[in-house]
Every structure is written in structure tokens, then in C-alpha cells.
Amino acid sequence: MNTPIRVTVDRGICLSSETCASKSELFGNSPDGLVYLKGPDGVLSEGPVDVGEASLAGVRSAEQSCPSGAITVTVGEADPR
Numbered sequence: 076m077n078t079p080i081r082v083t084v085d086r087g088i089c090l091s092s093e094t095c096a097s098k099s100e101l102f103g104n105s106p107d108g109l110v111y112l113k114g115p116d117g118v119l120s121e122g123p124v125d126v127g128e129a130s131l132a133g134v135r136s137a138e139q140s141c142p143s144g145a146i147t148v149t150v151g152e153a154d155p156r
């Protein structure tokens with residue numbers, strides 16, 4: 076069984092640095108400059124978006140390099156939905 080990896084972003088504190096977009100294709104910036112997540116269905120949102128283990132290094136790097144702490148990555152927690 077795969078470990079659940081869940082990513083969320085808080086557009087309310089995003090500083091539009093676009094650092095995250097250079098770390099993982101999951102992240103993008105809308106015309107207003109704020110971050111969004113690209114869901115598997117192509118829908119852009121604040122998440123949560125679940126990703127596979129192959130994406131973990133990239134999303135962790137984005138989380139750690141975000142200057143505002145707007146990115147949250149949780150690994151292995153129960154699905155609250």
C-alpha cells in the first residue's frame with residue numbers, strides 16, 4: 076500500500092516568489108502571481124492534492140524553500156475526507 080502524501084497551499088500568505096514552481100510541476104502561479112496546485116484532473120486549486128511517492132522529494136523541497144510557509148506536505152496521515 077502506498078503512503079498517502081497530501082499537499083496543500085495557503086494562497087492567503089503566498090508571496091508570489093514562484094520558488095515552488097521550480098521544485099515541482101505540481102505548483103504553478105496564476106495570473107495574480109499566487110500559487111496554485113495542479114490536480115490530476117487539471118483543476119487548479121489550493122488542494123489538498125494527493126501525489127505519488129515519486130513526487131515527494133520535489134514537494135518537500137518546495138515546502139522547505141517556500142519563504143512564507145504557504146506549503147504543507149503531510150505524509151502517512153489518515154485521510155480526513
Ligand code: SF4
Pocket residue numbers: 084088089090091092093094095096102104109110140141142143144145146
Ligand atoms: S514558494 Fe511559497 S511564497 Fe513562493 S509562490 Fe510558492 S507558495 Fe508562494
